[in-house]
Amino acid sequence: MTAPVVEAKAPGRAATKPPAPARRRGFAVHFAHYKWLYLLLLPGVLYFAIFRYGPMYGVSIAFKDYVPFLGVNGSPWVGVQHFQDFFANPDFPRLLGNTLILAFLNLGIAFPLTIVLALLLNEVRLSVLKRTVQTLVYIPHFLSWTIVASLSFLLFALDIGPLFQFVNGLFGTNVDILSDPNWFRPLIVLQEIWKNTGWGTIIFLAALATVDQDQYEAAIIDGAGRFRRVWHITLPGIRSTIIVMLILAIGQMLNTGFEQIYLMTNALNRSVADVFDTYVYFVGITQGAYSYSTAVGLFKSLVGIVLIFGTNWLSKRFNQSGLF
Amino acid sequence: MIRRKHTLAAAVVVSAALALTACGGEAPASDLSSVKIMAPFLEAQPPTADGAVQKKLEELTGKDVNITWTPNASYEDKMNITLASSEIPHVLVVQGKTPGFVKNAEAGAFWDLTDKLNDYPNLKTTFPEVQQNASVNGKVYGVYRGRNPIRAAVMFRQDWLDKLGLKAPETTEDLYKVAKAFTEQDPDGNGQNDTYGITIPKWGALGTNSPYDLIETWYGAGNRWTERDGKLVPSFETDEFLEANRFIKKMVDEKLINPDFATFDGTKWNEPFFNGKGGIIVDVDSRVSVLINLFKQANPNDFENKVGFVGSLKGPDGELHAHPTDGYSGFLAIPKSSVKTEADLKNVLSFLDKLNSKEVAVLMNNGIEGVNFTLEEGLAATIKPETPEGKVVNTDIKSFAQLGTNVTGNNFYPVKQASEYEQKVFDDRVAVMAEDLKSAVYNPAAAFVSPTYVAKGAQLDNIVADARIKYLAGQTDEQGLKDAIKLWNTSGGDKVKEEINKLWQENKK
Numbered sequence: 120m121t122a123p124v125v126e127a128k129a130p131g132r133a134a135t136k137p138p139a140p141a142r143r144r145g146f147a148v149h150f151a152h153y154k155w156l157y158l159l160l161l162p163g164v165l166y167f168a169i170f171r172y173g174p175m176y177g178v179s180i181a182f183k184d185y186v187p188f189l190g191v192n193g194s195p196w197v198g199v200q201h202f203q204d205f206f207a208n209p210d211f212p213r214l215l216g217n218t219l220i221l222a223f224l225n226l227g228i229a230f231p232l233t234i235v236l237a238l239l240l241n242e243v244r245l246s247v248l249k250r251t252v253q254t255l256v257y258i259p260h261f262l263s264w265t266i267v268a269s270l271s272f273l274l275f276a277l278d279i280g281p282l283f284q285f286v287n288g289l290f291g292t293n294v295d296i297l298s299d300p301n302w303f304r305p306l307i308v309l310q311e312i313w314k315n316t317g318w319g320t321i322i323f324l325a326a327l328a329t330v331d332q333d334q335y336e337a338a339i340i341d342g343a344g345r346f347r348r349v350w351h352i353t354l355p356g357i358r359s360t361i362i363v364m365l366i367l368a369i370g371q372m373l374n375t376g377f378e379q380i381y382l383m384t385n386a387l388n389r390s391v392a393d394v395f396d397t398y399v400y401f402v403g404i405t406q407g408a409y410s411y412s413t414a415v416g417l418f419k420s421l422v423g424i425v426l427i428f429g430t431n432w433l434s435k436r437f438n439q440s441g442l443f
Numbered sequence: 444m445i446r447r448k449h450t451l452a453a454a455v456v457v458s459a460a461l462a463l464t465a466c467g468g469e470a471p472a473s474d475l476s477s478v479k480i481m482a483p484f485l486e487a488q489p490p491t492a493d494g495a496v497q498k499k500l501e502e503l504t505g506k507d508v509n510i511t512w513t514p515n516a517s518y519e520d521k522m523n524i525t526l527a528s529s530e531i532p533h534v535l536v537v538q539g540k541t542p543g544f545v546k547n548a549e550a551g552a553f554w555d556l557t558d559k560l561n562d563y564p565n566l567k568t569t570f571p572e573v574q575q576n577a578s579v580n581g582k583v584y585g586v587y588r589g590r591n592p593i594r595a596a597v598m599f600r601q602d603w604l605d606k607l608g609l610k611a612p613e614t615t616e617d618l619y620k621v622a623k624a625f626t627e628q629d630p631d632g633n634g635q636n637d638t639y640g641i642t643i644p645k646w647g648a649l650g651t652n653s654p655y656d657l658i659e660t661w662y663g664a665g666n667r668w669t670e671r672d673g674k675l676v677p678s679f680e681t682d683e684f685l686e687a688n689r690f691i692k693k694m695v696d697e698k699l700i701n702p703d704f705a706t707f708d709g710t711k712w713n714e715p716f717f718n719g720k721g722g723i724i725v726d727v728d729s730r731v732s733v734l735i736n737l738f739k740q741a742n743p744n745d746f747e748n749k750v751g752f753v754g755s756l757k758g759p760d761g762e763l764h765a766h767p768t769d770g771y772s773g774f775l776a777i778p779k780s781s782v783k784t785e786a787d788l789k790n791v792l793s794f795l796d797k798l799n800s801k802e803v804a805v806l807m808n809n810g811i812e813g814v815n816f817t818l819e820e821g822l823a824a825t826i827k828p829e830t831p832e833g834k835v836v837n838t839d840i841k842s843f844a845q846l847g848t849n850v851t852g853n854n855f856y857p858v859k860q861a862s863e864y865e866q867k868v869f870d871d872r873v874a875v876m877a878e879d880l881k882s883a884v885y886n887p888a889a890a891f892v893s894p895t896y897v898a899k900g901a902q903l904d905n906i907v908a909d910a911r912i913k914y915l916a917g918q919t920d921e922q923g924l925k926d927a928i929k930l931w932n933t934s935g936g937d938k939v940k941e942e943i944n945k946l947w948q949e950n951k952k
Binding site: 189298389 | 545706
């Protein structure tokens with residue numbers, strides 16, 4: 120069954136490329152024919168080779184005892200010593216736990232909120248209002264984490280911050296939100312929502328614009344209300360976009376944001392605040408353990424890759440288009 | 444034919460080898476007429492190579508000087524990258540015995556100068572104990588950059604103290620009393636309960652001369668390490684450490700210390716003092732001048748007697764345990780990969796010797812006489828108003844001072860203060876610090892680098908440092924603090940103690 124198809128295809132393809140009889144020579148001829156197009160590809164390939172793949176050579180220090188003076192090549196090999204040390208370290212479960220909890224909180228709360236906000240914006244019919252709101256929710260994205268952290272410190276300052284008074288009034292408590300370990304995660308997620316939700320809606324709004332308007336009209340005639348329409352038309356319409364964005368978000372999941380967490384950490388909340396990123400900085404940069412922290416970073420990247428492929432595989436299993 | 448070719452090649456190789464060895468003896472191979480230096484700068488802009496200070500420096504040392512100024516914030520990273528590169532300077536400012544430096548040094552990156560410095564009159568230190576502190580287990584890897592060892596001071600609002608009719612604190616108990624009065628007796632007289640005693644910023648790490656460290660030393664807990672029963676133990680394992688922290692906790696509980704001490708931004712430390720919220724700061728004595736200047740800027744006609752200060756305080760045992768620093772801030776090291784031979788090393792060392800001569804020290808710390816300062820009774824008076832040339836020199840010397848070593852004491856001129864009052868305060872400071880120096884409690888383990896501590900000291904110390912803050916904030920009780928100290932021991936601290944004690948015993952002889 121398959122064989123004839125291949126046969127049928129081969130002559131067809133050959134016909135489009137003038138001189139291409141045998142398959143072996145196919146690529147060479149193909150290349151010669153399209154050499155200028157390949158030339159266009161060259162800068163991109165070079166960029167990735169030099170700036171993205173070349174530096175990966177440095178990852179080898181994760182398996183060495185790196186001393187700057189001896190250089191990457193001169194430092195002695197130690198095998199997987201650093202990985203063993205890391206997994207045996209009492210910090211490991213705590214770091215993994217903190218990282219995963221923050222990652223899932225961000226994914227579970229901030230990610231759906233982006234879709235909700237996009238849907239809400241999509242329902243706004245007054246164009247001026249819609250544009251104004253869109254611009255306003257994009258702005259926080261352009262503020263650096265340093266500014267977000269400073270704002271948080273002002274708003275939640277002990278005894279005098281307006282949000283400090285509001286939150287403690289709401290719950291009838293009197294805790295220092297900035298240093299209380301129980302408040303650390305809500306604070307981080309809140310900052311993430313405030314800063315990035317608006318920006319994240321851009322792609323969903325673009326996807327929403329492609330949903331077939333006829334279906335809405337049909338649904339209205341059938342008597343479907345707003346929520347029915349969102350549930351049965353809008354969401355299925357942007358389902359593939361949601362899946363792609365979810366896969367991308369999961370790939371970034373363990374990047375819990377070094378700056379944000381580093382700035383919000385203090386002696387009192389460190390037990391819940393330490394994540395892989397801050398640990399790598401602390402151990403690698405301030406303590407000079409370059410090899411060890413590279414091993415930690417490498418482990419984090421591996422987990423990230425597994426998560427991406429895993430989600431991609433799952434999404435294909437559930438009959439959705441994957442990312443690749 | 445082929446044979447002849449081989450002989451010819453061999454002859455070439457041999458003669459080349461001969462030529463090379465001949466050169467090796469004198470070692471003029473590396474060109475040391477120009478000395479390359481890498482140094483940090485803390486100003487907004489580094490000095491330019493054609494500035495007057497650098498010109499004068501080249502004239503005085505007889506060398507072309509080529510300085511790579513590197514921003515202070517990323518200095519350690521840049522230093523490590525530089526050491527791994529092929530562009531290595533002849534002289535490298537190393538900011539401290541960081542794990543990165545120690546690893547490089549032990550891998551043989553720097554010349555061991557232990558027996559060499561004494562041959563140079565300006566490098567032979569008059570403070571051998573500081574040089575010992577700056578060494579790595581007795582090996583001197585650089586010319587240390589001397590700093591005043593005694594800097595600890597308690598600063599308070601003199602006007603508040605006068606208003607409440609109190610005396611300047613002399614003991615830690617006095618500190619408590621003054622802090623309590625500043626909190627409860629309305630020292631600013633506005634009828635509101637809106638002041639507190641001591642301001643402490645977010646500053647938890649151990650052994651960084653933080654207010655906590657100072658009070659612990661004053662209580663007699665030693666300075667990082669202390670000798671107990673013939674052994675060195677970390678200060679936090681002493682009873683005095685717990686007592687000192689009970690004392691600080693009492694002040695926290697009675698709200699004599701700002702309640703946000705765990706998160707308060709250190710760059711705003713002066714604000715509560717200046718704005719009349721918190722009346723006491725425990726820090727280095729140079730902050731006295733900074734505070735006076737704040738008041739002076741706000742009101743040039745009424746800034747005197749706003750800021751009072753005393754040095755280290757007597758502990759509950761009635762003794763003065765003054766808190767000194769290690770007396771140095773990093774050192775100038777000489778990398779082996781750029782300075783290859785003993786002859787080159789001598790060349791570089793004589794350059795450093797000149798760098799620490801009186802005239803160069805004056806140039807790098809005071810500037811150029813007649814351009815930016817004049818000499819008045821042995822004091823350097825800044826020329827006012829600043830000329831454009833003077834301004835450049837004044838800015839440049841702030842960076843060039845980073846190259847100063849002063850291992851034979853400060854042989855430049857003290858700066859003449861702007862007013863009589865400030866001069867008096869400055870002289871007082873010098874006198875108080877000199878008095879405290881007599882009771883200085885040095886860190887007996889300053890010179891020792893334990894391998895375990897290099898590998899994970901910062902993480903270990905964080906265990907205790909965080910527990911200390913948690914204890915003070917009431918997140919954990921004294922048992923929690925003790926448990927953290929136990930955890931420090933079981934996570935590797937035991938090994939650190941063992942290694943430090945071994946090094947201590949070896950170096951005692």
